[in-house]
Amino acid sequence: MxxxxxxxxxxxxxxxxxxxxxxxxxxVHRNEIVCVVGPNGxxxxxxxxxxxxxxxxxxGEVRLxxxxxxxxxPEYIAKLGISLIPEGRHIFKGLTVEENLKVGAAANxxxxxxxxxxxxxxxxxxxxxxxxxxxxxxxxxxxxxQLAIARALMSGARLIMIDEPSLGLAPxxxxxxxxxxxxxxxxxxxxxxxxxxxxxxxxxxxxxxxILRNSEIVFSGRSAExxxxxxxxxxYFGLGQAPSNVGAGQ
Amino acid sequence: xxxxxxxxxxxxxxxxxxxxxxxxxxxxxxxxxxVINFAHGDFITVGxxxxxxxxxQATAQLALGALPAPLLIIGTxxxxxxxxxxxxxxxxxxxxxxxxxxxxxASFALGYVIxxxxxxxxxxxxxxxxxxxxxxxxFGFAGxxxxxxxxxxxxxxxxxxxxxxVFLKASSYGIEMRAASEDLRMARLLGVRANRxxxxxxxxxxxxxxxxxxxxxxxxxxxxxxMGGPVMLFAFIGTIIGGMGSLVGSxxxxxxxxxxxxxxxxxxxxxxxxxxxxxxxxxxxxxxxxRPQGLILVKTMRERV
Numbered sequence: 001m002x003x004x005x006x007x008x009x010x011x012x013x014x015x016x017x018x019x020x021x022x023x024x025x026x027x028v029h030r031n032e033i034v035c036v037v038g039p040n041g042x043x044x045x046x047x048x049x050x051x052x053x054x055x056x057x058x059x060g061e062v063r064l065x066x067x068x069x070x071x072x073x074p075e076y077i078a079k080l081g082i083s084l085i086p087e088g089r090h091i092f093k094g095l096t097v098e099e100n101l102k103v104g105a106a107a108n109x110x111x112x113x114x115x116x117x118x119x120x121x122x123x124x125x126x127x128x129x130x131x132x133x134x135x136x137x138x139x140x141x142x143x144x145x146q147l148a149i150a151r152a153l154m155s156g157a158r159l160i161m162i163d164e165p166s167l168g169l170a171p172x173x174x175x176x177x178x179x180x181x182x183x184x185x186x187x188x189x190x191x192x193x194x195x196x197x198x199x200x201x202x203x204x205x206x207x208x209x210x211i212l213r214n215s216e217i218v219f220s221g222r223s224a225e226x227x228x229x230x231x232x233x234x235x236y237f238g239l240g241q242a243p244s245n246v247g248a249g250q
Numbered sequence: 251x252x253x254x255x256x257x258x259x260x261x262x263x264x265x266x267x268x269x270x271x272x273x274x275x276x277x278x279x280x281x282x283x284x285v286i287n288f289a290h291g292d293f294i295t296v297g298x299x300x301x302x303x304x305x306x307q308a309t310a311q312l313a314l315g316a317l318p319a320p321l322l323i324i325g326t327x328x329x330x331x332x333x334x335x336x337x338x339x340x341x342x343x344x345x346x347x348x349x350x351x352x353x354x355x356a357s358f359a360l361g362y363v364i365x366x367x368x369x370x371x372x373x374x375x376x377x378x379x380x381x382x383x384x385x386x387x388x389f390g391f392a393g394x395x396x397x398x399x400x401x402x403x404x405x406x407x408x409x410x411x412x413x414x415x416v417f418l419k420a421s422s423y424g425i426e427m428r429a430a431s432e433d434l435r436m437a438r439l440l441g442v443r444a445n446r447x448x449x450x451x452x453x454x455x456x457x458x459x460x461x462x463x464x465x466x467x468x469x470x471x472x473x474x475x476x477m478g479g480p481v482m483l484f485a486f487i488g489t490i491i492g493g494m495g496s497l498v499g500s501x502x503x504x505x506x507x508x509x510x511x512x513x514x515x516x517x518x519x520x521x522x523x524x525x526x527x528x529x530x531x532x533x534x535x536x537x538x539x540x541r542p543q544g545l546i547l548v549k550t551m552r553e554r555v
Contacts, residue, residue, distance in 0.1 A: 107440060155440065
């Protein structure tokens with residue numbers, strides 16, 4: 001198995017007194033696609049925000065390539081090679097497409113690679129090249145998702161975390177976005193941690209999945225082995241007991 | 251009659267330009283901190299007082315004011331910028347993450363502290379500062395008599411706005427600052443350093459305050475420890491009617507407030523003239539009733555509406 005890139009151990013995140021993530025452990029290996037699935041309010045977005053430093057975990061450890069990043073500022077974590085595309089994408093709508101991409105390069109210490117990355121971004125996403133001087137707020141949802149991905153790539157990040165890339169997109173466009181992500185994994189050796197609502201789609205594109213429900217991981221396993229598992233569906237929908245084989249496939 | 255009108259318009263342009271600069275200073279900081287900095291007026295006061303030697307005597311000795319013009323200008327801008335950066339370090343940075351209302355109240359406190367330090371060093375007596383008397387000489391043009399200072403004010407205001415626009419649009423710092431003022435968390439997730447981008451906005455806001463101090467000190471020839479207050483009030487109102495969070499809006503709003511106050515002063519009937527500010531503020535209320543989002547709609551807000 002490839003080396004561990006991101007390791008989250010026993011992480012707790014609270015909003016005031018209320019725990020939003022409970023004792024969560026998860027790992028992502030280099031060049032893997034890992035999906036986290038689970039119903040709304042399970043704590044998926046909170047988990048990603050805590051890993052990226054936008055929220056501070058109350059307990060636990062987060063290591064990126066072996067370096068602890070708990071309690072570090074988001075801009076510091078970004079410079080270590082993580083890029084989070086949060087829920088809703090958060091495109092800078094008042095900036096042009098190209099300006100959005102340039103802000104994406106803020107974490108990139110190597111300023112000379114910025115022009116290069118810009119060219120790469122435009123060749124992967126030709127629609128962005130066409131609209132480069134247009135306001136980002138005028139892009140369609142699918143184009144904004146492409147911009148968000150391209151912007152995350154501008155930093156030279158090796159691990160990209162995406163919170164619900166399918167949000168607000170037509171199913172056909174969503175499939176395209178996942179195709180692009182799979183292709184980027186193959187061609188540029190990226191590692192991806194993706195939150196997805198749709199279990200079927202998560203299984204189709206990921207190497208491994210975690211199911212998060214009521215702030216806890218209730219299931220994890222290799223996607224290929226899990227296509228038709230009943231346990232999986234009961235874990236996702238919360239029917240009956242949580243399955244006993246938590247941690248299977250690791 | 252035509253002459254009176256033209257002179258009034260030039261006067262109005264110069265006050266509009268002045269308030270536009272002050273409002274821009276407030277708008278810049280509002281962009282990244284989401285807080286109106288009520289100490290901005292006192293930054294302006296500091297700039298004006300840096301021209302004279304601290305003393306409680308009635309006649310002022312020139313300090314920075316005695317230097318040749320280029321040094322004097324750079325020196326004043328530097329002093330105010332440093333005071334602004336120090337304020338960020340001592341007041342705003344420790345309060346990072348506090349609610350905007352907390353930071354706003356802290357900015358009031360900061361303003362009072364600055365005012366009282368000035369009071370302590372210079373006494374409450376207004377002092378005469380005669381910087382460039384020749385600028386108050388009129389310049390004859392097409393039958394008009396225009397004080398040179400007014401031409402300078404309009405030119406300086408316009409140049410500073412152009413420079414600021416170029417900085418915000420063309421430099422990577424400027425682009426990061428605009429991104430941060432639209433969505434600070436997202437900008438940080440992409441690696442934009444919050445402390446640096448805020449310090450940069452604070453420094454620019456301080457430099458703009460310094461420019462305003464110089465213009466006011468030259469125009470009135472007097473400095474007093476409360477001189478920043480009224481400017482702050484008008485500029486603040488300008489920022490609000492311009493649409494909070496939009497720099498173009500702040501500049502336009504500040505300009506509109508300054509411009510209309512001069513026009514009202516010139517054309518209101520004599521009996522009503524003392525109530526000029528009341529009428530001006532009534533207009534502001536009217537604008538806010540008709541267009542509560544301000545004159546310029548911020549793009550991020552448009553999405554949410």
